[in-house]
Amino acid sequence: MDFSFTEEQTLLRNMVQSFVSDNYEFDTRMKIVRSEEGMDRGIWQQFAELGLLAAPFSEEMGGLDGGPVETMVIMEELGRGLVVEPYLPTIVLCGGILNRHGSDAQKQAYLPSIIGGEAIWALAFNEPQGRFNLADIVTSARAEGDDYVLNGTKAVVLGGPWADKLIVSARISGDQRAREGVGLFIVDKSASGVSTQDYPTVDGGRASEVTLENVSVAADAMIRDANSGLGILEEAVDHGIAAICAEAIGHMKMLNDATVEYCRTRKQFGVPIGSFQVLQHRMVDMFMEYEQSVSMTYMVNMKLTEDAAARTKAAAGAKVQIGKSGRFVGQEAVQLHGGMGMTEELNVGHFFKRLTMIDTQFGNVDHHLKRFAAA
Amino acid sequence: MDVDFTPEDVAFREEVRSFIEENYPKNLGALERSDMSKEDLLAWHKVLHTRGWVAPSWPVEFGGTDWTVTQRYIFNEESARYGTVPPMPFGVQMLGPVIYTFGNQEQKDWVLPGILSGKDWWCQGYSEPGAGSDLAALKTKAVLEGDEYVVNGHKIWTTLAQHADWMFCLVRTTTSDKRQDGISFLLIDMKTPGITVRPIITIDGGHEVNEVFLEDVRVPAKNLVGEQDKGWTIAKFLLGNERSGIAGVARSKKAIDRLREIARGELENGDPLLSSADFSRKIAELEVDLTALEYTELRTLAAESQGQGPGPESSILKIKGTEIQQRITELTMEAVGNYAAPWVPQLDVGDNYLAIGPDQSHGVSQTYFNTRKTSIYGGSNEIQRNIIAKMVLGL
Ligand SMILES: Cc1cc2nc3c(=O)[nH]c(=O)nc-3n(C[C@H](O)[C@H](O)[C@H](O)COP(=O)(O)OP(=O)(O)OC[C@H]3O[C@@H](n4cnc5c(N)ncnc54)[C@H](O)[C@@H]3O)c2cc1C
Numbered sequence: 001m002d003f004s005f006t007e008e009q010t011l012l013r014n015m016v017q018s019f020v021s022d023n024y025e026f027d028t029r030m031k032i033v034r035s036e037e038g039m040d041r042g043i044w045q046q047f048a049e050l051g052l053l054a055a056p057f058s059e060e061m062g063g064l065d066g067g068p069v070e071t072m073v074i075m076e077e078l079g080r081g082l083v084v085e086p087y088l089p090t091i092v093l094c095g096g097i098l099n100r101h102g103s104d105a106q107k108q109a110y111l112p113s114i115i116g117g118e119a120i121w122a123l124a125f126n127e128p129q130g131r132f133n134l135a136d137i138v139t140s141a142r143a144e145g146d147d148y149v150l151n152g153t154k155a156v157v158l159g160g161p162w163a164d165k166l167i168v169s170a171r172i173s174g175d176q177r178a179r180e181g182v183g184l185f186i187v188d189k190s191a192s193g194v195s196t197q198d199y200p201t202v203d204g205g206r207a208s209e210v211t212l213e214n215v216s217v218a219a220d221a222m223i224r225d226a227n228s229g230l231g232i233l234e235e236a237v238d239h240g241i242a243a244i245c246a247e248a249i250g251h252m253k254m255l256n257d258a259t260v261e262y263c264r265t266r267k268q269f270g271v272p273i274g275s276f277q278v279l280q281h282r283m284v285d286m287f288m289e290y291e292q293s294v295s296m297t298y299m300v301n302m303k304l305t306e307d308a309a310a311r312t313k314a315a316a317g318a319k320v321q322i323g324k325s326g327r328f329v330g331q332e333a334v335q336l337h338g339g340m341g342m343t344e345e346l347n348v349g350h351f352f353k354r355l356t357m358i359d360t361q362f363g364n365v366d367h368h369l370k371r372f373a374a375a
Numbered sequence: 376m377d378v379d380f381t382p383e384d385v386a387f388r389e390e391v392r393s394f395i396e397e398n399y400p401k402n403l404g405a406l407e408r409s410d411m412s413k414e415d416l417l418a419w420h421k422v423l424h425t426r427g428w429v430a431p432s433w434p435v436e437f438g439g440t441d442w443t444v445t446q447r448y449i450f451n452e453e454s455a456r457y458g459t460v461p462p463m464p465f466g467v468q469m470l471g472p473v474i475y476t477f478g479n480q481e482q483k484d485w486v487l488p489g490i491l492s493g494k495d496w497w498c499q500g501y502s503e504p505g506a507g508s509d510l511a512a513l514k515t516k517a518v519l520e521g522d523e524y525v526v527n528g529h530k531i532w533t534t535l536a537q538h539a540d541w542m543f544c545l546v547r548t549t550t551s552d553k554r555q556d557g558i559s560f561l562l563i564d565m566k567t568p569g570i571t572v573r574p575i576i577t578i579d580g581g582h583e584v585n586e587v588f589l590e591d592v593r594v595p596a597k598n599l600v601g602e603q604d605k606g607w608t609i610a611k612f613l614l615g616n617e618r619s620g621i622a623g624v625a626r627s628k629k630a631i632d633r634l635r636e637i638a639r640g641e642l643e644n645g646d647p648l649l650s651s652a653d654f655s656r657k658i659a660e661l662e663v664d665l666t667a668l669e670y671t672e673l674r675t676l677a678a679e680s681q682g683q684g685p686g687p688e689s690s691i692l693k694i695k696g697t698e699i700q701q702r703i704t705e706l707t708m709e710a711v712g713n714y715a716a717p718w719v720p721q722l723d724v725g726d727n728y729l730a731i732g733p734d735q736s737h738g739v740s741q742t743y744f745n746t747r748k749t750s751i752y753g754g755s756n757e758i759q760r761n762i763i764a765k766m767v768l769g770l
């Protein structure tokens with residue numbers, strides 16, 4: 001048994017940490033969030049130069065052959081800086097799908113530009129009626145000669161406004177919620193028939209509603225075959241969950257440190273408010289929630305490469321823990337900061353908002369409790 | 376013991392309901408509270424004024440009503456059911472009772488009518504950067520020079536001060552060893568030179584609170600309420616009244632109805648979310664909590680009608696009421712699933728943003744974030760627990 005990081009992993013952490021603290025202070029972050037585009041392409045390019053965009057890919061593709069632990073380390077550090085650039089959709093979700101399941105031709109066509117920071121990708125898997133069920137798909141993919149024709153609407157596509165390419169889940173056959181007959185298709189966002197409605201999200205990101213109207217894609221735009229889409233999607237989402245768990249422990253760590261520091265210095269009734277036992281115990285609870293979350297984050301990242309059943313149970317369990325702990329830590333951090341915690345000016349509220357969205361992203365506590373029970 | 380309504384009560388409910396239905400300004404229904412202008416916020420107040428119903432709890436001689444506790448309860452319930460914009464609490468709930476209890480005749484004559492008619496918008500100048508929970512630490516200074524006080528200081532979290540004509544303000548007039556001594560209660564015209572109001576934007580993106588800077592602000596000495604240096608008693612009297620209004624039972628009932636409606640419209644695997652055992656159970660738990668709070672409030676009201684003022688027990692109403700409000704907004708956000716994510720804060724709304732997702736999902740996240748304030752203001756929930764520990768349990 002060993003929970004320690006390798007020397008390389010520690011170097012990676014230090015590198016990301018110092019990059020984020022040097023280049024992504026809270027003020028800079030808020031300028032980026034409020035900018036027209038909502039992300040900083042220069043930062044993204046620097047991620048490429050630092051090798052972050054290459055981390056999980058195989059060496060033959062120009063990657064660094066990293067595994068879930070490397071992704072975890074990167075996401076945790078990005079979480080500490082509340083980084084909004086689309087590491088999750090481009091590298092973890094879409095990059096991960098291409099890396100694990102893309103054909104050689106697809107990998108050669110797409111991975112180099114992802115690794116080089118030239119292409120941004122987004123995963124279009126939610127639908128307005130689908131809530132958290134990945135199989136609840138109305139968007140259709142109709143075979144027409146060698147092509148597929150896509151029609152439908154994809155909801156809350158995170159990173160959508162910045163994306164050049166989308167991976168879209170669509171139903172090739174079967175009933176609306178059948179597990180079979182789901183395909184994943186690579187769609188150029190500029191293709192004819194693709195339209196988007198872009199908007200900011202609660203946590204400082206951007207998302208799109210994506211409408212597909214008779215969008216024609218060649219058969220080789222499909223990942224694997226006409227039946228494996230859902231399994232690949234579930235696996236990708238579990239990788240996404242493991243990644244945002246790591247991001248969330250970065251948020252919680254920052255909130256806990258900020259809260260302890262605030263309670264040490266903020267004086268009321270002539271004493272630091274941290275001297276009130278009720279607040280001490282609250283901070284102890286926040287600390288315990290954080291530690292439990294770290295444990296579950298390590299656990300899921302170690303089990304990501306196991307079989308589907310073990311992976312599902314691990315991801316569902318971790319997501320429940322992070323959802324509950326994130327909510328508690330976020331709410332209490334605001335509470336203990338008093339009025340200050342309610343202000344847009346302080347980073348506390350922004351960590352709280354991102355943690356709140358993480359609870360919903362890829363399914364909330366209830367959804368994953370059921371999934372855990374069934375797994 | 377008896378909680379049945381008399382035939383008179385039933386008739387009263389009918390009267391209130393039809394008055395609201397017939398007179399509530401039609402344009403208000405479509406607006407979120409956060410999008411309302413000052414005129415919007417006052418529109419219903421002004422209609423209520425014509426009917427004499429702005430301040431039901433005030434004594435009749437000052438413009439209140441002679442309603443029984445039950446009638447007031449019914450009025451609140453009907454107002455909440457319709458979702459009316461209540462009169463701003465700063466004048467009606469907070470300052471009014473202070474003036475008719477502690478003010479002199481001249482103050483009663485000019486302050487109370489302005490509150491009732493809606494001519495004067497009041498804001499509450501209590502908190503300061505160094506004086507939040509520890510209100511008695513306040514430093515804003517008022518020095519008597521002739522027949523004027525000269526006020527210098529810095530207030531913060533002043534709700535809707537951007538609209539205010541007047542501020543009731545706690546100031547320090549004497550420095551003494553016991554910090555509660557030497558505080559005075561002053562009425563300050565917001566148009567007086569030397570006052571600067573600076574917005575504070577909250578995490579929901581709204582502009583609700585402000586900082587108020589006072590620099591050599593000259594206030595007529597006759598604007599002092601009660602005796603100089605004896606303002607602490609008044610300050611605490613006001614806080615007791617602020618707290619009891621905060622339970623918000625009727626509005627929470629309405630919010631649960633809306634939650635249920637949203638959960639009926641949301642689909643989970645093709646079925647309404649409301650039919651999910653998990654989700655309906657959570658709503659049921661909330662309703663049980665709310666029922667308990669309702670009966671606790673009724674017990675408090677009944678005691679009040681028998682002449683017992685709102686005691687430290689009203690801290691229960693504040694704590695439980697706000698916890699329930701927070702839980703409702705949390706569940707409502709949970710109900711809309713992925714559509715909790717879109718963010719269109721009021722300040723940024725322009726023509727280029729179209730509404731995203733189903734109508735029922737709009738603004739639910741903002742409301743959730745905004746409602747975190749309720750366990751902080753009005754005396755934080757930690758402070759309320761301290762009050763119960765000390766005053767009720769004798770610890
Ligand atoms: C089943 C059982 C087995 C035990 N076995 C052993 C044993 O084998 N050997 C042995 O030596 N002792 C044993 N104990 C005794 C145990 O260590 C004491 O009960 C314990 O230390 C608490 O002391 P107390 O009972 O005097 O309660 P108190 O110390 O009087 O505490 C009463 C309550 O006040 C709280 N409290 C006290 N101080 C503070 C504080 N500073 N801040 C906040 N809260 C506070 C406590 O948490 C508790 O809820 C046992 C007790 C039990 C119940």
Ligand SMILES: Cc1cc2nc3c(=O)[nH]c(=O)nc-3n(C[C@H](O)[C@H](O)[C@H](O)COP(=O)(O)OP(=O)(O)OC[C@H]3O[C@@H](n4cnc5c(N)ncnc54)[C@H](O)[C@@H]3O)c2cc1C
Pocket residue numbers: 266268269273276278279335336337338339340342498499500501502504506507508509531532533534535583584748751752753754755756757758761
């Ligand atoms: C949206 C909003 C609107 C407001 N509107 C107004 C207004 O119109 N007018 C006005 O005057 N004020 C207003 N306030 C201010 C409000 O009353 C204060 O925020 C509140 O009193 C808390 O003070 P603080 O923010 O300085 O927090 P602090 O007092 O610094 O408290 C920080 C944390 O410490 C805890 N704490 C403090 N003391 C103790 C203790 N003894 N024991 C245990 N825990 C403790 C608190 O509960 C809190 O969790 C408003 C605040 C908000 C957020």
